[in-house]
Amino acid sequence: MSDREHGILLALARLRFMSTRQIHRLYGYAGNHGISVTRRKLNDMERFGWVKSWQPSKYEQKIYYISKRGALEMEYRHGVEGIKSFRKSEKSxxxxxxxxxxxxxxxxxxxxxxxxxxxxxxxxxxxxxxxxxxxxxxxxxxxxxxxxxxxxxxxxxxxxxxxxxxxxxxxxxxxxxxxxxxxxxxxxxxxxxxxxxxxxxxxxxxxxxxxxxxxxxxxxxxxxxxxxxxxxx
The missing domain is CATH 3.40.1350 (Trna Endonuclease; Chain: A, domain 1)
Structure with a gap:
């Protein structure tokens, strides 16, 4: 797990739900195509099972949240205990x-x-x-x-x-x-x-x-x- 991935998971643990652009502003890649690279990173993290996402509509950004597996990875790899995972709801x-x-x-x-x-x-x-x-x-x-x-x-x-x-x-x-x-x-x-x-x-x-x-x-x-x-x- 990279420092960037660690930071993203900590931010999701702290804030519960974040949009793609919010994550990009804090932990994204620089350059003209930085947001595209950030999206690929988030897609990779979702494929690993560390985060989950949903898209309110096809015109809106994806919203990400930490999964149970992501919380366990933070505990095993970094000793961060007590991280809660959340489900998509009307409050997301x-x-x-x-x-x-x-x-x-x-x-x-x-x-x-x-x-x-x-x-x-x-x-x-x-x-x-x-x-x-x-x-x-x-x-x-x-x-x-x-x-x-x-x-x-x-x-x-x-x-x-x-x-x-x-x-x-x-x-x-x-x-x-x-x-x-x-x-x-x-x-x-x-x-x-x-x-x-x-x-x-x-x-x-x-x-x-x-x-x-x-x-x-x-x-x-x-x-x-x-x-x-x-x-x-």
Whole structure:
């Protein structure tokens, strides 16, 4: 197993589902035909049984995820234990959007990303991801929520965002609290999350996926600035 293959499997273990281009940006080959070489590498890894893939439609990129055999290979060859394998589900595309955040931060500026954990538990709160990085030499912590307009406004307000309201109400030092960054697919959902965040007085900022892709660090800075608005006591 090469270093590149090892890196790809570690990234899939960490992020669960990634598109071809996301993997290429992190571990791909340079040159005009680099993406084609990356595809051949991924095809080889799938033939070895280390990864699996599926294609949402013939017009979209393949989405890759680590297989049970790939997880075992990582344990046997590199001593990496506890890697979980996942199956294709309706959340697969959701996870590729989470992976896009990781890829954008990892490639935006060398060394700024310090931690990126998918679906960690903070008591009863399970954000899509928890992120730590250095911004202008200052440590910054964020919760990430990615919204694909699959949940009703009532569910967002009364269940999902209510959990964040409860979290921010618990006694904790303000400088230790992560801010909440919300990425959405439409301007309407962006406005909806903004209204709910203002109602609950959450240290949160909302952006469309397009806004994030154009300027990820600007989105991060705006989210970090939202911590100046004290959460409810």
């Amino acid at each position: 595309i959701h996870f590729t959007l989470i992976a896009e955040v990781f890829v954008q931060l990892q490639t935006a500026e060398a060394g700024i990303l310090r931690a990126f954990e998918v679906e960690p538990k903070f008591g009863g709160l399970i954000p899509d991801a928890y992120i730590e990085f250095a911004l202008d030499s200052r440590p910054v912590k964020l919760f990430l929520e990615v919204d694909r307009s699959t949940e009703s406004a009532g569910y967002l307000r009364d269940i999902k965002m209510e959990k964040y309201r409860h979290y921010y109400m618990t006694p904790e030092r303000p400088d230790a609290l992560p801010a909440l960054m919300i990425l959405v697919d439409t301007e309407y959902r962006k406005s909806l999350f903004r209204r709910i965040s203002e109602q609950y007085r959450l240290p949160a900022a909302s952006f469309t996926i397009d806004e994030w892709i154009i300027s990820p660090l600007s989105c991060v800075k705006q989210t970090a600035a939202s911590l100046r608005n004290a959460p409810p006591s």
